[in-house]
Amino acid sequence: MTQSVVVQVGQCGNQVGCRFWDLALREHSHVNKKGIYDEALSSFFRNVDSRRSVGGSCDITGGRIQSLKARAVLVDMEEGVVNKILQGPLRELFDSTQLITDVSGSGNNWAVGHWTYGSAYREQIVDQLRRAAEHCDCLQCFFLIHSMGGGTGSGLGTCVLKLLEEEFPEVCRIVTSVYPSAEDDVVTSPYNSVLAMRELTEHADCVLPVENQSLVDIVNKIKHMSHSGKPGSVIKKDSAIISGQGGVSGAEKPFDAMNNIVANLLLNITSSARFEGSLNMDLNEIAMNLVPFPRLHYLVPSLTPLYTLADVNIPTRRLDQMFTDAFSKDHQLIRADPKHSLYLACALMVRGNVQVSDLRRNIERLKPMLPFVSWNQEGWKTGLCSVPPVGHSHSLLALANNTCVKPTFMELRDRFTKLYRKKAHMHHYLHVDGMEQGCFMEALSSLSSLIEEYSQLDATKDRLMPDAARLNIAT
């Protein structure tokens, strides 16, 4: 079994990360009733015997759970968020040696995060990453969680990404990036996001973009449904998507409902690496199947069921509905419409009691409605994991490499250009050592060429592409 390390950077990164740890614990305690430290647990948790000498670990699987430690590195350049975690119910999960904090934050300035803190904390970060890696006997993947709009997650987070690439070139880097909504209260978020995009495009293996506006919409819709009180549409109390119930933390904080959705995305993407199934999908299969060209590695996630209704038995129609929903606009975690854009590739990661015939039926059913690029008409990757999420009989995570990410990127570019034309706030960035005017231009042109690459593919849509002429064999 392989292990993964989560690196959570900045306020958003740490808050999302903590929802992930909470729900992961809940999921494992649901499946693992005996309190044995098993292979599945070992993928994200260490088992540490606190009675033994410092750091004495009993990471060998099969023994009793002593004290679980998250395989995580927590980074924030202010103390507030991390301190709150250390006072909360999850405090036992983290050692002080897994934390890197400063006091003043990056003030929503990418350059401060990336360059100032990046060089000041470089060694400390690398040390901690190495330590986390040494605790793994087969490190497969780093999950970086951050926001694009602020200074620390965006700036220092992408600096960490480069460090990961330098230090662990073989280990896959999957980044979960929270994109700001248009009404974001951080004025400089367009700068920060575009500067971060360039690093993501160049240094990540896969990026899972998540937009705050979509999360808000989904949360509102769930609230609406749970309050409508129609008989038969009662939302299950313990369904994993919205509530943290059953987890260790109690009262919910503002971003919690939104962050639970992102945490579920992470739970589902790693489920097949943690539990058995009749068609396993390892983490290293994600990039292999979904990334046809190195830069085009933005995978739009959608989760179903999002609006789980309490229902005792789930007839086939409900199962098929789950597949249909995964392609509808309001289940996407960014504001995008994959059905009306072009698919380069698509993964369906299914959990629970679902058979290969269910997969086949639904792919056959949905395929005619979904435009795929000419050379990848059968661009489906599927995984079947037999353990469903807590409170569900089955679930589906779809990852779409789809040109529908383009509008989000174009919008970002527009907002960037508006600020940049006025040179607004520019001087805050140019003060910073390492930052130059050129960085802005380079980031912008990297984004533009990314958009252009998607456009070129988009242009092939609806066009009948002839098959490539086959090789001739002299007979």
Add this chain to the structure above:
Amino acid sequence: MSIVTVQLGQCGNQVGQELFEVISNDANDTQRKVYSECSSERFFNETANRELVARSVLIDMEPKVISQSIAKTAKSGKWRYGDRSHFSQKQGSGNNWANGYCVHGPRHEEVVMDIVRREVEHCDCLAGIMAMMSVAGGTGSGVGTYVTQCLRDEYPNSFILNHLTWPYGTGEVIVQNYNSVLTLSHLYQLSDAILVHENDTVHKICAQLMNIKHISFRDVNKVIAHQLGSVLQPALTGDSHGVYNRNPIGELMSSLVCHPEYKLLSVCNIPQVSSSSMAYSMFTWPGLLKHLRQMLIANSKMEEGIDWQVRAPSLQPEGIERTRSHRRPGFNTSLANLLILRGKDVNNAEISGFQHPSLYTPWLPADEAFSMWKTPVPFNKYEKSAILVSNSQTLLRPLDNMVGKAWNMFASRAYIHQYTKFGISEEDFLDSFTSLEQVISSYSQL
């Protein structure tokens, strides 16, 4: 004589386990002592305390599948895998043939070959080696190809049969056609014969003949195992004078693979019914064989939906080349066929329909093209059953589709960077494409 099986990757291990399950149930029949003993010797090693240990080596680059297989068989109690005959690592090959072939294969060559060697040494006499794997993933396909190469080097005089599971057309692995092309082109140089099951076909059998509503991989694997078992279990060959064939793999090859350019084998069988309808079914040899023959010539893998319009072409007078215009639409030309009959009254079965020269390519004498094995012992609960192993044009279309799709993808160079990363270059791809186009061309000209 014994067969050593090497199960590779998730698919190879899951299918392999079902195969041993079928065989162990079949061989357990104590009334058929000679048959049972022959089968047992073939597939199992009997320990001092009478336990049956499969002559099989389990290989995967991740641990979950193998540990599940071992646990499952231990629970069944009828047979088990050898304590030291499995090898797994922590992290799969990520659906990347290049990762399996260029990295994992060489890295673990020594350990894997040691295990195989030990298994071979357990056999009094080795009939051949069967490597089982899918072609779509990274481990079965890539490591499987590498291991086949090592087997070829280590056992140059043994028969090597590769059992391959071809992916569903609409895939579970997006790069499946690349992986398939790389696997097939390499195996074509290494293997003595390549026996193919297509998941789409078997899935259809489960749905239409077995009436299974929610088809799982387990259901699919049971059908594959049934077909494989009925090929590999003991039978009497034409010249064996009442003694069971000693070397099913070797005899399979000598019946079916007479030319190195043609080594793709497929199977079809009859009857294949759900266990609930088995009780009501009555089968006669003429009925079964009439259907099976039409399945062969009309290229249908199931007795349901056979196209009865397809007829064998009438033979041209000597000296006139058979040209395309003489070919019948939908007619499946064979190079060689092996018919295996099991069960009641096999000696009364009339098989001349399979011997007619019009079924075969003209450049091979028809009496060399057809062989038959039989045994009065019924197989796997079927009172009568017939299976046909065929070296014919059956796989031409799926192969052509596979190569065509891979070629289309290659034309845009999509995903190539994932392979060059591990040392497989564009030229390597081109070589593989070339050699498979050659195979396609040869089979289309049969």
